[in-house]
Each structure stands twice: as structure tokens, then as C-alpha cells.
Amino acid sequence: MSLSSARSASGTASRVRAGRMDSHQFGDRLLLGLVILLAILWTVPLVWVLGLSFKPNDVLMHSTGGILSAPFTLKNYADILASSNVFTWILNSIIVSGGQTVLTLVVCSLAGYGFARTEFPFKGVIFALVLAGLAVPEQAIVIPLFKMFADINLHNTYAALILPRLAVPFGVFLMTQYFRAVPREIEEAALLDNASRLKIFLVVVLPLSIPAQATLGIYTFLASWNDYLWPLISASKPEMFTLTVGLASTQMNFAQSEGIGFLMAQAIFAGLPILILYLFFQRHIVTAVAGTTVR
Structure with a gap:
């Protein structure tokens, strides 16, 4: 093969590689653009709710547009905090959600x-x-649970x-599958050192x-914090209401009594702790999906 032929072949190969690289870069940019677009579409309703929560209710009675323009007010949040309970x-929500989370982790880990x-x-x-429990809707067991308690x-x-929320078939299945993926050699090495099964666990x-x-x-914490049906049925005294039931009890006649801005402020107020929790633990969620361990 002559020198000119070799150079021509090398140039062709370089152009092919460059073309492939450009196509990959274009695909990556297109995918990134779609992700950004979906993120914006997902965020728009949240921004709309947040904007309405800072608007006076008398203004919102005429129009719910112009959420980024004055006037603004903190009265909706002040009305929430003005409630004595x-x-x-x-x-109550912290105790119930925290208790459910800790006990669910203990039960599901041991069972798994x-x-x-x-x-x-x-x-x-x-x-x-246990897996069949995933097919049982929550509403089907409300009456037996109510009579039992x-x-x-x-x-x-x-x-x-x-207690009724400690039976989590999904949690048992998740922990079972995760423990099955742990190499047995690790446990066998501990058994050789005369470690008990409980100590190994x-x-x-x-x-x-x-x-x-x-x-x-x-x-579990998210589901417990947002749970409305069972706390509504089980707790009849205002001092035992969770946040979701308590905020709903302040709505006398939907938006006509307090205003749309007040309802939007309730949504932000109830969802803010969950957002903070997710921001702190999002790294654990990503690593769990990736199948790696947090370091």
C-alpha cells in the first residue's frame, strides 16, 4: 500500500470516528434537552402553587394569573400559624411518621x-x-382495622x-431481595469466627x-406524612390530628371559606418537611437505585 493510500484510509477512519462522536454528542444534547424540558414542565405547577400562596385572597377571587406580580402577602401563612393546634x-405527624419509619425498618429488615x-x-x-398483600387495597381493610382498634x-x-401501617409487604420484598444479593462468603467468614446469626445480621x-x-x-416516612384516610378515621380529637387531617379540618367549604391562597399555603406548608427530607437523603436514593453503597 502506497503512502498516499495509507493517508487516505487514515483520513477516512478519522472522519468516521468524528462523525460517530458528533452523533453521540448530538444524542446526548438532545436527551439533556428533553430532561430539562420535562423538569421545567414538572416544576411549573409547583411554582404556580407557591406563587398563589403569597397572593391576597381578594385578588385571587378575580384572577389567578399574574402570580409573579404584586401585590404579595404573608397573611395566608400567618392564618395557618394562628391556629392553636x-x-x-x-x-403528631413527626411522632407518627418517625415511629412508623423506625419500626417498619426493624420489622422489614428482620423479616427480609x-x-x-x-x-x-x-x-x-x-x-x-406476604407478596399477596401487595394486591390488597388499603380501603378493603379499613373497616376491620377500625373495629379491631x-x-x-x-x-x-x-x-x-x-401500628396498622407496620405491615409493609413492599418493604419485606425489598429487603429480602437486597439481602439475597449480599455475598454469602461474607457471612461464612463471620461464622468461622464463631459469630452468632444475630451478630452477623x-x-x-x-x-x-x-x-x-x-x-x-x-x-415509609413520605407515605406516613401524607397519609390522610386512616388518621381521619382513627383520630376524632383535634389534639390527635396529624398535619394533613388538621389542615383539612380548617377548610370549612373548600376555597370559598378561606380563599385559594390559603389552600395553596396549606399545600406548601404540609409539603415543605418532605422536600427538606428528600434533599438530605437524595444521595441514598440514587445509590440504592445504582446498586452501590453509600460511602
Whole structure:
């Protein structure tokens, strides 16, 4: 092959590689643009709600447009804080959501490790029954739960608000699958050192499941904080209301009583703690999805 032919072939190969690189860059930019567009579309309703929460209600009675133009007011948030029970409702939500999260992590971790690493009679049948719980709608068990806790006089207590939500089939399934992915060699090495099964679980296996624990914990806390149906049924005393039920109780006749701005301020007020929680733990969610451990 002559020198000129070699140079021509090399130039052709370079142009092909450059073309492929340009096509990859174009595809990446197109994908980035679509993601940005979807993020903007997702954010628009949130910005709209936030803007309305700072608008006077008498202005919103005429038009809900112009959320970025004056006048603005903090009266909607002041009206929320003026309620004598609002901080009690916040405390109740923190206790209920925190209690559910901690106890759910304990129950699901123990159950998941048991299904993943131990052998016992009817293990497959019991695990199938647990998974069948995913198909049972919440509304189907409300009446039996209400009668059960009414018979033992536990309504209007933290126990009644927390205990029914500890049966989380999804959490058991998630932890079981995560523990099954942990190499058995790690546990076998601990067994050679005469470590008990409980010690292996607490010292060796449990720290490796931090991503799954964080994901399940955030999911549980979010579901508990936003739960409305069961607290509405179980808690009849205002001092035992959670934040969602308490804020809803202040709405006498939808938007006509307090105004749209007041309703939007309630939505922001109730959702802000969840947003803060997610910002603190979003790294754990990403690592759990990626299948890695947090360092």
C-alpha cells in the first residue's frame, strides 16, 4: 500500500470516528434537552402553587394569573400559624411518621433477612402470602382495622396511628431481595469466627443494606406524612390530628371559606418537611437505585 493510500484510509477512519462522536454528542444534547424540558414542565405547577400562596385572597377571587406580580402577602401563612393546634399537628405527624419509619425498618429488615438467609417450614408459602398483600387495597381493610382498634379502645392514640401501617409487604420484598444479593462468603467468614446469626445480621449484613434502608425509610416516612384516610378515621380529637387531617379540618367549604391562597399555603406548608427530607437523603436514593453503597 502506497503512502498516499495509507493517508487516505487514515483520513477516512478519522472522519468516521468524528462523525460517530458528533452523533453521540448530538444524542446526548438532545436527551439533556428533553430532561430539562420535562423538569421545567414538572416544576411549573409547583411554582404556580407557591406563587398563589403569597397572593391576597381578594385578588385571587378575580384572577389567578399574574402570580409573579404584586401585590404579595404573608397573611395566608400567618392564618395557618394562628391556629392553636397547628404545632401540635406537626408534632403528631413527626411522632407518627418517625415511629412508623423506625419500626417498619426493624420489622422489614428482620423479616427480609429471615426470608433471604434462613430455612423454616412453609417458607415459600409464607413469602407468597406476604407478596399477596401487595394486591390488597388499603380501603378493603379499613373497616376491620377500625373495629379491631375500637374493641381494644386504642383510637385517638399514637399506637392506633402507627401500628396498622407496620405491615409493609413492599418493604419485606425489598429487603429480602437486597439481602439475597449480599455475598454469602461474607457471612461464612463471620461464622468461622464463631459469630452468632444475630451478630452477623447486626454487625456485618445490616451496615451493607444502608441504601435499601434509606430508600425504604424515605418511602415509609413520605407515605406516613401524607397519609390522610386512616388518621381521619382513627383520630376524632383535634389534639390527635396529624398535619394533613388538621389542615383539612380548617377548610370549612373548600376555597370559598378561606380563599385559594390559603389552600395553596396549606399545600406548601404540609409539603415543605418532605422536600427538606428528600434533599438530605437524595444521595441514598440514587445509590440504592445504582446498586452501590453509600460511602
